[in-house]
Amino acid sequence: MFHSEEYIAKENDRWMIQKYLHLQFGGATAIEEKFAPRHDAAFVFHFGDRPILRDSDNYVLEPFFIASIQRRALQMCIQGNLDSFIVICNPTVLSRLYNLDMAPVSKHSISLPNNQLYPIWEQLKHCSTFTQRVALFQSYINHSFPAPYTPDAVDKLYEEIVNHAINTPLKYLIETCGGSSRTIERNFIHRLGVSPKTLMRIVRFNYLWDKIRTEHVVDYQDLVFDGHFFDQSHFIKDFKDIIGETPTYFFKRNLQHLQIISGKGAGNS
Known part of the structure; x- marks a missing residue:
């Protein structure tokens, strides 16, 4: 079964975060399907089996990374036991706060130093519910960037x-x-x-x-x-x-x- 649930971010949190997604999959038959381009970026955390990116010689996606905007659809393979937590964000705010160059790379993702995302990945991994993960990640963002954001x-x-x-x-x-x-x-x-x-x-x-x-x-x-x-x-x-x-x-x-x-x-x- 392939299951998805979402949580729309609260109004005062939407300066950066738009919504949260929880994807779960468990089945004997793998799913071959595309990811359609979106206008936003995302923090992506995988805690179980990770999707395979067919477009890059069957590249297995990292446990955590930032997904940048893609020009074209990507062919994905979902298999095993998927447990993924995705945070959809405003890309211009995310890249500015983390000082990232979001230009496309061969792996279709942007990596941050382990000391920036590994601790929160480890904490999220041990959360028992989607709601707990949402609260934990929002707390992480508020603690990391307490000052009001001024758009440019x-x-x-x-x-x-x-x-x-x-x-x-x-x-x-x-x-x-x-x-x-x-x-x-x-x-x-x-x-x-x-x-x-x-x-x-x-x-x-x-x-x-x-x-x-x-x-x-x-x-x-x-x-x-x-x-x-x-x-x-x-x-x-x-x-x-x-x-x-x-x-x-x-x-x-x-x-x-x-x-x-x-x-x-x-x-x-």
Whole structure:
């Protein structure tokens, strides 16, 4: 059985943390499925058997790491007894606080020195419930960063793209942040690992996917219009470049495992 539960972070904690996920799997048959690109980053902690990343010569993921934004879907293998705790975060805040370069690496993850994450991984491992893990990790963040966080231009551009990318051209979003657009874009790539344009494409993909999940109807003319694509061929090309499948194939197949792996809500399968 593949099980997922989530906990939305409290309002006063969302300056960095958006939500928590708990994934559990135990079965004789492994699951082969994709992880769809998201617009956020995450702390990932594995306490049982770890997923295998097929895209990197069957690389077994580390016990703990920071997952950066991915440009394209990743092929995963879930097997054995999975017990994973994932903390979905604002990537610009996370990378700034930990002074990280989030540019993509061959393993599709960012490692921190063991003395930064190993102690909290060890404590989380011995928690008996998801609720205890949430409380422990939030306490860790509050203790590590007690001072109020002040957003900068990169933080503001990230929020503008996440909230307004569907209806507003990128150049106008950059203008609202002030300062040199070239400097902001360079710092943006350093803090997120992707360009503003790439993030907009990922936000648009997830917006259309969520729209289909909510309305349970696939109308490609509506998707082209709602996503502000030039035409249907532009929509199909953009969609396939991100997920590796055409919209027709993607929306007709069973997406239950993909949704769980990609953090799209709680559930069982």
